[in-house]
Amino acid sequence: MPINAGFEFGKAERKFHEAVTIHEKMEALKEMYRTAPKHKSSEGLLKEIKIKMAKYKELMDRERKQKKGKVAKYSIKKEGAATITLVGTTNSGKSTLLKKLTNSNPLISEYPFTTQDPEIGTMDYKGVKLQIVELPAIVKDFMHSKNGLALMSIIRISDLIVLMYNNEEERKLLYKELEDEQLNILEYKKQNNIKDLMWDHLDMIKVYTKQPGKGKDYPPMALPKGSTLKDIAQKVHKDFIKKFKFARLWGNSVRFQGAQVGLSHILHDEDIVEFHLK
Ligand SMILES: Nc1nc2c(ncn2[C@@H]2O[C@H](COP(=O)(O)OP(=O)(O)OP(=O)(O)O)[C@@H](O)[C@H]2O)c(=O)[nH]1
Ligand SMILES: [Mg+2]
Structure with a gap:
């Protein structure tokens, strides 16, 4: 096989696997369809892409409906090369950091508990797409609160936790709440090189x-x-x-x-x- 054959397609396929949002997946699928070899033996492949396109179309529709219906986003789908979750006490600047690092636009205010549902954004690190999640503030015994288990499961599937707090007392509370988990934790100290630190902690x-x-x-x-x-x-x-x-x-x-x-x-x-x- 010549080195170039299927290269464009391979690239599109890679884009599909690395796509973060449903919309990006759909765009990559279109590219795959466009660049796929068009001969007798690739009919199966083309059909497969079409089936995937239909599936993502359905997901896009569902996502649109959910946004309208304001269904709480208490479960997240891991996307991108890794998932980094901002876990912290209230008013520790989680939304501020999420907004700074990603394309998302969370509500930021001086009032406590502004963020009620997980907020998700995508961060670009030198071309690598990383998923950043902000969780609603952690309080004492949060595991036993209404959405505690769902929040904990997001924490567990995260590749890195960025811990955010305002003082030593809050820091202690966070460690107490997370003590039973095996987590990869980075403490946020208003570092200006937070993106590099995150990447270093991901071991990738x-x-x-x-x-x-x-x-x-x-x-x-x-x-x-x-x-x-x-x-x-x-x-x-x-x-x-x-x-x-x-x-x-x-x-x-x-x-x-x-x-x-x-x-x-x-x-x-x-x-x-x-x-x-x-
Ligand atoms: N002085 C200072 N204020 C900040 C900083 N980061 C955030 N704030 C302010 O702190 C307040 C809370 O910020 P948020 O980013 O909403 O905090 P949060 O952790 O998301 O809080 P909740 O979602 O409400 O639990 C806002 O008024 C921000 O403007 C910072 O680095 N320095
Ligand atoms: Mg917030």
């Missing part, structure tokens, strides 16, 4: 693909630290492992820039990979 790497003779593709792909070339190959395209010949690599994980590496090679943050296929 960003890896770029490239084509021969061209610069690196944007955006990068996000993977857990310790991921191998095989992991990224699988993410780029499901056929890449089967068709893999070798890859060239630029970055910290190789001594010689442009060195040939195999599928078991462990990737580092900011590595650039050029796949060569059979």
